[in-house]
Amino acid sequence: MIDATAIIMTKNEEKNIVQCLESMKGFAKRCVVIDCGSTDRTVELAKANGADIFYHEFEYYAKQFNWGIDNTDINTEWIIRLDADERFPEDLKDEIEKCIIKNFGTDMNGITISADLYFMGKCLKYGAKNKCKMMLFKKANGRIEDRRRDAHSILNSGYSEEMKNKFLHYDFKNLDIFIKRYNWYATREMQDYIEYKNGKKEDNIADKDIQQTKNLKFNVYYRFPKFLRAILLFIYVYVFKLGFLDGVSGLMFIFFDTLWYRFLVDAKILEYEQTGGPFEKLSACE
Structure with missing residues (x-):
């Protein structure tokens, strides 16, 4: 123990x-x-x-x-x-x-x-x-x-x-809960992105691997055009990281986790940029 x-x-x-x-x-x-x-x-x-x-x-x-x-x-x-x-x-x-x-x-x-x-x-x-x-x-x-x-x-x-x-x-109960949860995640991802773009101060991170992951996300991935970056991420994970070898389950997870989810995040970023306004307070816990 x-x-x-x-x-x-x-x-x-x-x-x-x-x-x-x-x-x-x-x-x-x-x-x-x-x-x-x-x-x-x-x-x-x-x-x-x-x-x-x-x-x-x-x-x-x-x-x-x-x-x-x-x-x-x-x-x-x-x-x-x-x-x-x-x-x-x-x-x-x-x-x-x-x-x-x-x-x-x-x-x-x-x-x-x-x-x-x-x-x-x-x-x-x-x-x-x-x-x-x-x-x-x-x-x-x-x-x-x-x-x-x-x-x-x-x-x-x-x-x-x-x-x-x-x-x-x-990481699965049923598709209804999975999709609901990822929609909920996408709103939070949009909020993090907007705060980053608005200059929110980042936490000081001692772990170099974590810092590298954050740098890749905000300084590489988000520099690609909206929506295109979701498609490219799906291709990278499904093809170049051999995700297709996991069969139908792999296809479904990678599709939802990269293409669908990241496309949805970009849609919510675009919606926020067009409409502005305060962040929605999300209190659900799933």
């Missing part, structure tokens, strides 16, 4: 929450569930599986997670950033424990893990295989950057180690 608290944000996750919490048993000292209004058995099941429950109105992911860091009485050295549809297999947990012991007393303040991403029951091995995030960081040195979409875990000092083993990400 490591000296860590897992923070999990939920709304209507009764399908996922039990297995998520079970994957933390014997590994994290404590699990905190921050719910934003579940109407199913999520809270009941989380309590039954030993989680501490908190309620907080949802605005966007980073703000909700950072609220959890500051308001749930965390006294462990490490924080685990975990979604309800994510699991830590045993080999990954063993690797993390060994890494923490090996690097005790160093400036290793974060741990980055890649995902085995499952969509419509299939593990995607090609186009989407490199999705990863910093899932553990020391409370004294880490936080979630203040962005509405694609918010990275960031360190104020030190470095992160990348694990060889992967976590499991079951």
